[in-house]
Amino acid sequence: MFRLTGKVAVVTGGSRGIGRACCEALAEHGAHVVINYVRGEQAARECADAIIAAGGTAELAAFDVADTAATETALEAIIKAHGKIDILVANAGISIDGLLLRVKDEDLDKLWHTNVTGSITCARVAMKSMMRARSGRIIFMSSVVGEMGNVGQTAYAATKAAVIGAAKSIAREYAARNVTVNAIAPGFIDTDMTHAMNDQAKEAVLKAVPLGRTGSARDIAAACVYLASDEAGYVTGQVLRVNGGMYV
Numbered sequence: 705m706f707r708l709t710g711k712v713a714v715v716t717g718g719s720r721g722i723g724r725a726c727c728e729a730l731a732e733h734g735a736h737v738v739i740n741y742v743r744g745e746q747a748a749r750e751c752a753d754a755i756i757a758a759g760g761t762a763e764l765a766a767f768d769v770a771d772t773a774a775t776e777t778a779l780e781a782i783i784k785a786h787g788k789i790d791i792l793v794a795n796a797g798i799s800i801d802g803l804l805l806r807v808k809d810e811d812l813d814k815l816w817h818t819n820v821t822g823s824i825t826c827a828r829v830a831m832k833s834m835m836r837a838r839s840g841r842i843i844f845m846s847s848v849v850g851e852m853g854n855v856g857q858t859a860y861a862a863t864k865a866a867v868i869g870a871a872k873s874i875a876r877e878y879a880a881r882n883v884t885v886n887a888i889a890p891g892f893i894d895t896d897m898t899h900a901m902n903d904q905a906k907e908a909v910l911k912a913v914p915l916g917r918t919g920s921a922r923d924i925a926a927a928c929v930y931l932a933s934d935e936a937g938y939v940t941g942q943v944l945r946v947n948g949g950m951y952v
């Protein structure tokens with residue numbers, strides 16, 4: 705089950721955290737993985753080395769998903785080099801937290817350009833290849849807070865709700881082309897992003913998780929492999945919640 709041999713997968717923000725786990729898991733199942741990053745070349749290289757050491761294949765692609773022109777150029781070059789993109793995991797994202805009255809305009813712009821425009825731009829370019837192939841998988845990385853909201857996360861949660869709207873719309877538009885589009889909504893996952901939270905905030909979040917633990921990036925990667933697989937061919941326009949029961 706879940707064989708991805710011969711597939712080309714692009715994972716944005718693949719150098720660290722959830723993205724890295726997705727890269728490794730997709731490669732484990734046979735996909736050739738293109739690891740995108742923006743600043744962390746060393747981390748991206750470590751991810752590629754780990755994949756290659758485990759017998760898989762991977763390459764790096766540095767571009768800022770918030771830079772539309774650079775993203776289009778990079779993805780078109782990937783399509784040219786490989787002839788296709790079969791799987792897109794639009795995972796690159798940032799969080800900037802703050803109570804509503806303290807939300808800055810520049811932070812709103814930054815969050816929107818990275819989390820929303822970046823994801824939609826990647827989907828738009830990848831879709832050209834998927835339409836031609838009459839097959840493809842697009843997976844957007846949303847968040848539990850995109851569905852349930854959270855104090856101090858107005859701007860971030862709004863971007864994560866937006867990617868769900870985008871996923872559902874693209875799913876409807878391209879179902880006839882046999883391209884499935886879904887979102888994963890992770891809960892509280894142990895990565896650099898959550899390491900930045902203070903202990904009090906972490907404790908409060910953990911109390912709201914019925915399974916009583918943080919999730920691992922591997923927990924999310926397993927959902928990603930499933931949605932990327934042939935076995936998920938009848939699943940589209942869905943939000944797959946991987947959150948330990950935090951939001952049901």
Ligand code: NDP
Nearest residue numbers: 717719720721722741742743744769796797847893895897
């Ligand atoms: P990390 O902060 O650990 O990693 C973020 C990744 O995104 C890095 O690879 C980073 O690259 C990349 N990235 C950031 N900005 C850009 C950009 N402009 N262009 C290209 N790549 C970029 O995050 P997580 O692994 O925790 O999160 C991954 C996704 O999952 C995000 O979309 C996040 O919102 C979502 N999520 C995370 C949760 C969690 O609890 N951790 C919960 C719910 C959702 P580089 O190394 O070059 O900086």
